[in-house]
Amino acid sequence: MKNGQTKGELEAAIRNAIIKFEREFMGRGPEDVKAFILKDLVLVRLKGVLTPAERQLAKNADGIEMVKAMRQNLISQGRGKLSQQLSEITGVTVSALFTDIDTKIGERVIVFALDQDLEFNCE
Numbered sequence: 001m002k003n004g005q006t007k008g009e010l011e012a013a014i015r016n017a018i019i020k021f022e023r024e025f026m027g028r029g030p031e032d033v034k035a036f037i038l039k040d041l042v043l044v045r046l047k048g049v050l051t052p053a054e055r056q057l058a059k060n061a062d063g064i065e066m067v068k069a070m071r072q073n074l075i076s077q078g079r080g081k082l083s084q085q086l087s088e089i090t091g092v093t094v095s096a097l098f099t100d101i102d103t104k105i106g107e108r109v110i111v112f113a114l115d116q117d118l119e120f121n122c123e
Contacts, residue, residue, distance in 0.1 A: 007119065010090060011035045017085045018044050018110070025078045027051075030108075039119045042086065042112040050106040058103035071101050071108070083112070092116050 005013070014035040023029040031048025050058065050067070057063035075082075075097075083094035096113040 007037055010118070011037055013089045014042060014044065014086060017089060018046065018082075021078065021082055021085065022046070022049070025081070026074060037119050040114045040117045042090075042114065042118070044110040044112075046108045046110070048106055049101065049108045050103065054103070055106065064103045067103050068101055072099070075099050075110075082110075086112055090114070090118055092118055 012035075014037075015033045018033050018035065019029050022033075026049075028049075028051055030046040032046070034045045036043045036045075054067045058067050079097055083097055086094050093115040094112050095115045098111040098113070099108060101108040
């Protein structure tokens with residue numbers, strides 16, 4: 001565990017880093033973010049991530065695919081930065097990042113796979 005932080009402290013630090021990333025890299029912060037450490041995974045749930053323009057686009061199938069593709073592309077470009085931030089916070093290596101967005105409810109989930117069990121090391 002990095003600097004003897006508790007699980008709750010790490011989850012809060014991860015949450016804040018995700019909000020900062022969303023604002024700086026994606027151009028808009030989510031309405032709500034929750035981060036959960038689950039063994040060697042970090043699950044992040046973001047609510048209210050779509051812009052008004054994306055919500056408008058997502059009203060039909062083609063628009064949904066467009067929004068999903070654009071968001072996947074942006075995350076792909078920011079993957080290195082996001083993984084590095086998480087590694088700096090937790091002190092462990094991120095081995096994979098998975099994400100998906102639900103355009104109907106405007107939520108995204110990001111899952112980070114870590115190279116070791118972070119929950120076991122939490123105080």
